[in-house]
Every structure is written in C-alpha cells, then in structure tokens.
Amino acid sequence: MIGVSVVAFGLAWWLGLYLLVRDPRKPLLHRTAAGLLAYAAALALPVPPVVLALPAIAWTGAITCWLPERYDRWWRISAVPLVAAAWFFPPVVLLPLAFVLVLYLREHRTLVGAASLMFLLGSGAVLLNFVPAVWLVAAIGVDLMLFGVLVAVRDAFDEGEAIRADMVRSLLVSAGMAAVFGGQVALFLDDRLAPLLFGTVAAAVALQVLANPLAAVVDRVAVPEVADERAELREAADALPRRAPLAEDADFVKLTRRALSSYGDLGKLVASPLTELPVISRRLAARGAPDQPLERAAELKSLLWESIQRLKPKDGDFGTSDEWRHYNALYFYYVVGIRPYSRRTKREDLDPDARKALAWFVNQVPERTLHNWQNAGAKLVAADLSAQVEA
Template structure:
C-alpha cells in the first residue's frame, strides 16, 4: 500500500480541477477533454495507491499515466483555428489507434510498446501545443499573454512530456512515491492555462469563481476526508481505509464542485410536473454562479473595436441564457442603465441581463430588410438570418443532437435553407460580420463626443 499525504493532495487537486473544468463548460470539447485528462490522472493516482505494490499491475498503471497526456493533446487540437477539423480527424483516426494498439501491446507484456506509447503521447502533446500557439489567435492577444496563459501551457506541456519519457530512459530524478503525484503539477498548470483562456474568451473573470470553488471543495475534503486520514494514521494503511479515504475525498469534492448541476438534476426529477418553477430555479442558480465570473470594473469605453465586438459576439451566443448573460461586461452599458431607469425596473443582475437581451434583440431586428417578408435568401438578408434564426429562434442547422420539433413554418424554411445552401463556415463568417454591426451600434454612445473646432 503506497498511499501518502502527497498522493492524496495531488488526487484531490486534480479531481477538483477536472470537475471544475467540466462544470465550467460542459458544451465545450476543449474543457471536456481537459477535465477528462485531469480525472484520468486522478484515477491513475488511486490505482497506484491501491495496487502500486503489485508488480502485475505495472503495465496497466503505466497506460493510465500516459492516457491523460493523449487526452490533453486533443485539447490543443481544438485551438487549431481553421485547421481544427483536419487536426481533429488526425487526432481521432491516427493518434488514438496508435495509442490503443500500444496500450494493448503493453498489457500483453511487450516492453518496447512502452516507448511507443510514451513517445506518441509526448510528441502529440508538443505538436498540439505548437499548433495551438501558432494557429489560435486569442492565445496571441496581449491580455492573454499578460495573464501568462501561453507560459502555463508551454511549461505544463514540457514538464508533462518529460515526465512521461525520462523514466523510460532510466533517469529517475525522484522516487516513484513523489514522481507520479508531481505529474499532477504539470496537469494543474495546463488546467489553469485552459481555464484562463476560456475566461478571456467569455469576457469573464476567473480568480473569484475558481477560488470560491476551490475553497469550498477543500473545506469539504478536509472535514470529511480528514476523519478517514486520522483512522489511517491510528490503525495503519489498511486497503479498505485507503479506498475509503480516496472515495470520501472524491465524493466531498464532487458534491461541492458540481453543486449546481446536481441541484438541476434533482429539480428535473422532483419538479418535473412544474417546469416553470424548475426553469426559474435553474436561471437563478446560473445567475448566482455568473456573478462570481463577472469581470469587475471593465471599462467598456476603453475597449478597442475588436475587443468590444468579441464581447458582443459572446453575448449573442448566450442570448437564450439569462444566467450566462449576467456575467457579460455588456450589462454595464449606459443603454442598459438608461432602460432600467426609464422603466423603473429594479437594478438587479437578472434585470440587467434581461435588458441587454432586449437591446440585442432590437439590434438584430434592425438588420431585417424592409421588404415586408418574414424570410428571404438574398444577400441583404444574410446578416439578419445569421443572427435571428440561430440565436433568437435557436435553430442549429449543423447539429445532429439538437432536433427542434416546435419550429413554425418560417423557421423550418430557414432551417432547410441553412442545411442545403449555407456551409457552416459561411454562416460563421456572416455571424461575425453581423456581430460587428451590432457591436458598432451598442458602442456608438460610448464613443467620446466630437467637439467642433
């Protein structure tokens, strides 16, 4: 039994960060993969603690340690810009078959396959990192560089790659009891880098939200896991107690980190006959979480056109979710405050988000050509169609998972047109162009007045 305080701490931190990334953006492949990589590493720590003394499990433990690096290479693949689809196919159809064949060979006792798996994981990780740094424009933004995101990704990737390869060369810099837990440091650096990049992309603050999640998870882990740790110290490292310690820590951290989605799941069961109440509760929970992610004191007037357009684009993508709109810096627009004052509405986070949503809807409506028709396919309709039907109506023409059966005849015509006539990349470009128009309209009153000479 090779459990240690360092191993438990590494497990708790990686388990928490993995769950945090998953809960932060369950719909984003890069966050899902980052979270899965951290959770896979946490699982490797548990297996090592429980079976580290069993030589017959050495091959399986080695495979478990390498897999998080392979998963993390898939995180970087999502940052390849216009080459993302090609890189994604290579990652799925080339790298993973090599990894699976190597893993099976290792489990079958082929020692040479260890080098193949470790090399494949390390090379894929570093190639993915270089590609992401070269292709993803947001990683080159001054604000992202100032936050240290590229540095975190580079250092974390290099350390993780070295941690996989060096032991195979016979160079043991640290005892095994420390080397495996310290791999978690590399993954934590990568996780922080991805979280910072996502926060920048969303126009959100990260520190307060992440610190709140960490403190509550750590407190729960100490309160509940500490009891099992005391029992281990007093009675010795029994297998049952070691398993209980890791299980309690995992459960305590998960209950705190995933509190919001767990409450949502419970509401869907308990309040299934009261959908309005369920939606209201979910909206309030999302708004409460979003407040911790709201960037404090964002000077909208000081933002350049590109940054303001990016924030507008992100707000449009959250059009149907008031909870997420709460965290948008655009809720501090003068137009929002003025609309609240004109309507004597309470100045609350959800109230500001609702007004911002209304302003976005009005801007989108002004893009509609004055032809008297509800839908058209000519050039003058492209900006309106790209925003209205995608964000306001909520159709997803290229998604195989999102099937709407409640569309009216106009929306069905639009959906058929998008599917048959508009490539996905073209729609994306139209949305960007339309977002620039909406952003310019929202930003107009922020511009300083021009005084005649």
C-alpha cells in the same frame, strides 16, 4: 507520502471536474479534464500502467486544439489505437506528444509550451522507469495542474469572463468539504482505510463541483414544473463571480458575439461585461426596475433583440437575398434557436418562416458561410450598441 498523494489527488480531481463543468462540449476542456481525472485515478487506485499514459494522450489532444484542424482530426482518429498500443507499451504515447509539442512551440512561446515540455520529460521519466514510482506526484502532477489552470484561464479569456474569483471560491469550498469529511477518516487512518480516504475526498469534491448539475437532475424529478426557472437562477448566481468589468479598451465586437451566443440563457448573460453598459442603467431607471443582475441581463437581451431587428429588411418576414443574410444568421440562430447543422436538434414548434429558414440554411448555406455571416452581423450589432452608448 499518503498525505501528499491525497492532496495531489484532491487537486487534480477538483480541477478536472471544474474544467468539465465549465463546458463539457468544448474539446479543449474535456480533454484536459480527462487527463487530470486519469492522473487522479492513478494516484488513488492500483491501476494498470496504461492509465499512467492517459494524461499524455489527453494532453496531446488538448494541444491539437491550438493547431490546425488536420492535427485535431488526426488525434481523434488515432486516440483509441494509441490507448490500445499503450496497454502493451505505455511509453509509445510520448511520441505524438513530442510531435504536437514541437508544432506548438514553432508558433507559440508561452507558458503552456513550457509546462508541456516539463510534462513530457516527467512522463518519460515515469513511463520509462527512470525515477521511482513514488516520485510520480512531483514528476507530472505540478505540470498537469499548471496546464489545467492555463486552459481554464484561456477559456475564460475567450469567453470574456473573469476566472480567478470563481476558481478560488470553488477550490476553497471543495477543500473545506474534503477536509471536513476526509479528515474524519484520516483520524483513524491505516492501510486498510486508504481507499476510503480517497473515496471520501472524491465524493466531497464531486458534490461541490457538480452541485448544479446534480440539483438540475433532482429538480427534473422532484419539481419539473419549476426546474427551468431554478436552473436559470442557479446559473445566474454562479455567473456573478465570472463577470469581468467592462474595460475602456474592451473588444466590443467579441463581447457582443459572446452575448449573442448566450442570448437564450439569462444565466450566462449575467456574466457578460455588456450588462454594465450605461445605456442599461438608463433603461432600468426609466422603467423603474431594480438594478439587479438578472434585470441587467434581461435588459441586455432586449438591447440585442432591438439591434437585430434593425438589421431586418422592410420587405416581409423572411427572404434569402443578400440584404437578409445578416438578419437571418442572427435572428433565426440565436433568437429562434434553430440549429440547422445539428442532427440532435429537432424542433416541432417552428413557425412557417422559421421552417423556411431552417430548410434554406440546410440546403443552401454552408456552415462556414453561416459562421462568417454571424461574425459580420455581430459587428453590425456591436456598432449599433456602441452608438447607443455614445448617445
């Protein structure tokens, strides 16, 4: 049984960290990751029963990301009290999970719903002691892994990225490192060394999945003068397996919106299918530049900048009339990089026009309105790029 537990632990630990590293700012990803990591902890450590309830709470929060905003707000308010209640009666977490699952299944008939239903039944069987504890792995482990993979695929689809090659590569390297280091402990395994085996596997997997964030921290200390450049190169290398081919029926507006959101990050732009546009190949050839991923990303960035500039009215550098709204929404947010609604963002290097734009956004433009202007502006930029492709 220890072998099955270690394998299940390693898979859950790897997938949880993988989702977390993709983008820890996304609620769907970090909630799903929290459930997987809690499940892994329950396999490796003699934890209290409340830890067995955490995956259900996290899964409930993940499903609310696909429901109307009011349900997500309800989960954020009730998550901590629910954890406290689960300390005394773990099965209480099944009620909100069942509730959001019913809401989800009313609108969606997908594999996510099926996996959620099986997870609900498995969690209920475990938390209510309907099955022996040794069946924990079979009861909810497969469902958690399936849900995690589906979340990763869904997120990659939303980002316009491919996922299979990147995920398989990460899994194979993680499994290899876990086998090399954990296998040495397994050769002399007895009951006293079981915690060491789990810890070794956890450390090996974490070092692989978190290699880039850890390297970034080390660079900030050891070589701060080139830390940003090294981070950009690492991110570009990691982005290559995630670059999806540019299909003929691709949603050009969606791809443009994603490229704009990555405007300031060449590492992320490398993964954009728009880097395969024929116009980029022509521009690279015209200036004699090598046909390399970073060069293509830089050329795509130039194309986006030119398209945004074509939205700019001719009467000055900044204005607040209707004809300025699309340009302002794209240029100052993506090119200049101001974040008017973020309390954590403070910029001291803004020029006078950018400061005027920041004050205008904060005082006169609701966040939802800015979002709508950005979507409309992205459509105009996409149309401009499409015209260049067809030219």
